[in-house]
Amino acid sequence: MGEGFALALGAGLVAAVNPCGFALLPAYLATLVRPDDGRAAAVGRALRSTAALTLGFVAVFGTFGLVVAPVASSVQRWLPVFTLVLGVVLAAAGIWVVAGRELPGLRVLRTGSGRPLTDRWWSVVGFGASYALASLTCTIAPFLAVVVTAFRAGSIGQGVALFATYAAGMALLVGTAAVVVAVAGAGVVGRARSAGPVLARVGGAILLIAGLYVAWYGFWELRVLYGGAGTDPVVEGAAAVQRWLAATAEGLGWVGLLAVLVAVAGATLGLTWWRRRRA
Structure with missing residues (x-):
């Protein structure tokens, strides 16, 4: 793999766990566990x-x-405002779910009635766009350096290839985490369907914590931008977790993540096929 493509893939891998938006990843993963699905x-x-x-x-x-x-x-000076508003909205949604309510169009960990967010293609696309907007401040510089430079140098083909490589890196990390969480969650809920309402509140709590952190991070960015604020203990503590996640992703690399994804998905689908054959 050429150096430019390796850099694009690496930038995509760590884009999902960037300091600005990494708290949105567990919020997204929490929507993937449902009681009415098998592992396949x-x-x-x-x-x-x-x-x-x-x-x-x-x-x-x-x-x-x-x-x-x-x-x-x-x-970019308006991006912290978006981050702050997004965090408040997510926190409010988390409180709503913790209280035992269902978000409109987001019926997860319940009876399986309705169409959950993760079955609504454009809802998830919109969440991904919000994820990106919250992450721009932290990740746009490497993206511009790796991908956009190729376009502006006149190499359209290489620019498209680098862009696709960047997207593949992010998809690989998010996809691996999503498959592992969805399969593990399906197994747990499948054995204890009565735990659905409890797990719904757990998912709401995750959404609440993520939203509070995202809002706080946006508020901190505004203070840095307009008031010259220094370090913040909440941001620094979360940054330590983010650095560990990024180091883990880089340590596994695309080969390790792909191996995990293939192993989990392959084992799940193979086990499902074998059980159907026996039945």
Whole structure:
């Protein structure tokens, strides 16, 4: 693999766990556990959702990199405001779910009635776009350096290939996490369906914590931008977790992540096929 493509793949791998938006990843993964799916269905849903999330994420990055970058300085100052608002919305949604309510169109860990968020393609695309907007401040620089530079140098073909490689890196990390969580969750809930309402509140708590952190991070960015604020203990503590996640992703590399994804998905589908043959 050429150096440029290796850099693009590595940048995509760590894009999902960037300091600005990494808290949104567990919020997304919490929506993948449902009581009415077997493991094979969970794998399919996780892969479809990953494709939709990645589409929304890279669409924002592509638009920003190719169209908005010339006026990036005037746009980026508003990104912390979006991050703050997004965090408040997610926290409010988390409180709603913890209280035992169902979000409109998001019926997860319940009876399986209705169509959950992860079955609504454009809902997940929108979540991916929000994920990207919250992440732009931290990840746009490597994206511009690795991908957009090739476009502006006149190499359209190489630029497209690098862009696809960047997207593949992110999809691989998110997809691996999504498949593992969906399969594990399906197994747990499948053995204890009565735990569905409890797990729903757990998912809501995850959403609440993620939303509070995202809102706090946006507020901290605004204080840094306009008030010259220094380090923050909450941000620093979360950054330590983020650095560990990023180091783990880089340590596994695309080969390790792909091996995990293939092993989990392959074992799940193989076991499902074998059980059907026996039945």
